[in-house]
Amino acid sequence: MKKLIVVLLLIFLFNLNANSYSKTGYKNFKEITFYNDGKLLVEMSQSEIDKGFKKVKRKFWGWQTHYFYLNEEASFIGEEIFSRSNRSSTPYEFDYHLKEMTLSERTRKATGSISIKTKGKMSKFDLNLDGELKGEIGSKDSTTVTEETKIKMQIMPNTKLTLRVAGEVYVSNGVACYYVLGITFKKGAWETIDISTLYYELVEENLI
Amino acid sequence: MxxxxxxxxxxxxxxxxxxxxxxxxxxxxxELKVTVIPKDYHHLFLSNEEMAFDVEILVNSKDSSLTNKELINKVYIKDQDQMYQLQLLQIKDLEKTLKIKSDIFHKYIFHFILIGEINNEAINLNKAFLSIETPKMTFDLYIGNVSFLKVLNFGSPNNELAINYLKGVTVEENFRKKLCAIIIGFRNNSSSTITVNNVEIICENISFSNSEKIELAEPKIDNLTINYDLYTNYDNSKIYFNLNANEVKYFLLPIKYLQPKYLSQCGFKIEYEKEGVSHVMYFDDFLFFTEQSLSHQLLNNLVIYLYGNH
Structure with a gap:
């Protein structure tokens, strides 16, 4: 009986964890829609990824990459920056100061034996895969333009005020192999999402 | 020999x-290299509030008199006709860098408030310079256009007229995105009809284009970046519509520019009438979008100020 409870608990926790990530596989991007042809790693089958590995040419030393998509433009729906409900009978004065965005300019993902190293706010693929991809990925200089906003609003009784973020991104993905003396040392799939523009959306909704 | x-x-x-x-x-x-990415600074303040604003300055050294608050004597903001004194409250090192041509620039945020006697409720500076005086030199940096306005309050009495939706639409011009339209929602929270007589952007030489206004069934359009001519057929005629009791209406309001400006944030002035009484409502400035990356062309065209003996 105890075992059954533990198994059920594990299944519940696993499901909870799986649901905490959106269908894009990224916490920050609830939905990504490509303007033209494009696919995220999470939408690719294993056979599609394996076909990519077959296209990687062996070399004596270093990274060799095959791109599925390079700087493919897409739009995304992101997180809620704030959401305040007023369920009282009196108006509520709301003062919000947005100083720093929580989204970083580039988001990375890696599978297989490629790993991502994170240092403070910075993250990088291991063995300088970034250096190998640089120059091709991201058509623009990666830099956050620091803007800030303050907003003063009244939230009326039984209404909810939400500030959401959406935007435009460049998606690049592919597979890569790292060779040492011609032998595959590391291999995996990788993906980068570069945010080009963030749009803010203010929505006030009735709660009744 | x-x-x-x-x-x-x-x-x-x-x-x-x-x-x-x-x-x-x-x-x-x-040699000290300094630059600022010009933009338009549009801010609304309540009448009892300090006029505070931030400027991002890029400097190629972490050790200069410009970024040492103790060494800064006086700061002014000015254009050809006017000058206002500022108080520097804080210099914040963002610990971020940006490569421009072959130089690495460090990003700093300078936080200021306007001081001294300010007679006007509105301040408009066209092509403004920030002037920072240190014992050794004065740094004069072009920052863009400035428009500050003080208002008595935000919103309408009892929130009878509310803006319940806002989102920006952009167009790309000279390697930068500009606000070219907004999607806006109005809700009449009262039990009487409200007549909106005008909706204005609080920014000089920029106006909603009444003739191109579109009423939307829901606040959605397919693309957030569109092709749109910002300059031809400038139209600043008044935007007029009725809202019945508890009615919600959404509009796509295209924007026309009289001159090139970089607009990503603005507030609104709404004139309306209810039961024969006229009202003016202000909506606090709203940041519609931020560019997370800038083109190489834009960065390469920035004015870099050079200073020796800093």
Whole structure:
């Protein structure tokens, strides 16, 4: 009986964890829609990824990459920056100061034996895969333009005020192999999402 | 003997050239490079509030008088006709860098408030410069256009007229995105009809284009970046519509510019009438979008200010 409870608990926790990530596989991007042809790693089958590995040419030393998509433009729906409900009978004065965005300019993902190293706010693929991809990925200089906003609003009784973020991104993905003396040392799939523009959306909704 | 002369002259020439090159390199290394990405600063303030604003300044050194608050004597903001004194409250090192051409620039945020006697409720500076005085030199940096306005309050009495939706639409011009339209929702929270007589952007030489206004069934359009001519057929005629009791209406309001400006944030003034009484409502400035990346072309065209002996 105890075992059954533990198994059920594990299944519940696993499901909870799986649901905490959106269908894009990224916490920050609830939905990504490509303007033209494009696919995220999470939408690719294993056979599609394996076909990519077959296209990687062996070399004596270093990274060799095959791109599925390079700087493919897409739009995304992101997180809620704030959401305040007023369920009282009196108006509520709301003062919000947005100083720093929580989204970083580039988001990375890696599978297989490629790993991502994170240092403070910075993250990088291991063995300088970034250096190998640089120059091709991201058509623009990666830099956050620091803007800030303050907003003063009244939230009326039984209404909810939400500030959401959406935007435009460049998606690049592919597979890569790292060779040492011609032998595959590391291999995996990788993906980068570069945010080009963030749009803010203010929505006030009735709660009744 | 002749050989010795030739060798001596050659050595002298080599030495002079080497010293010259070293001198130029040394001078180049000591040169302080400063730049600002120009934009328009539009802010609304309540009448009892300080007029506070931030400017992002990019500097190629972490050790200069410009980024040492203790060494800054006076700061002004000015254009050709007006000048206002500022108080520097804080210099914040964002610990982020940006490569422009071959130089690495460090990002700093300078936080200011306007001080001194300000008679006007509105301040408009066209092509404004930030002037920062240190004991050794004055840094004059072009920052863009400035428009500050003080208002008595935000919103309408009892929130009878509310803006319940806002989102920006952009167009790309000269490697930058600009606000070219907004999607806006209005809700009448009262039990009487409200007549909106005008909706204005609080920014000089920019207006909603009434003739191109579209009423939307829901606040959605397919693309957030569109092709749109910002300048032809400038139309600042009044935006007029009725809202029945508890009614919600959404509009796509295109924007026309009289002159090129970089607009990503703005507030609104709404004139309306309810039960024969006229009201003016202000909506606090709203940031519609931020560009997370800038094109190489834009960065390469930035004005870089050079200072020796900083």
């Amino acid at each position: 002749k050989k010795i002369y030739v060798i001596s002259i050659c050595i002298t020439i080599v030495l002079v050239v080497t010293i010259g090159i070293l001198f130029i390199i040394k001078r180049h290394q000591n």
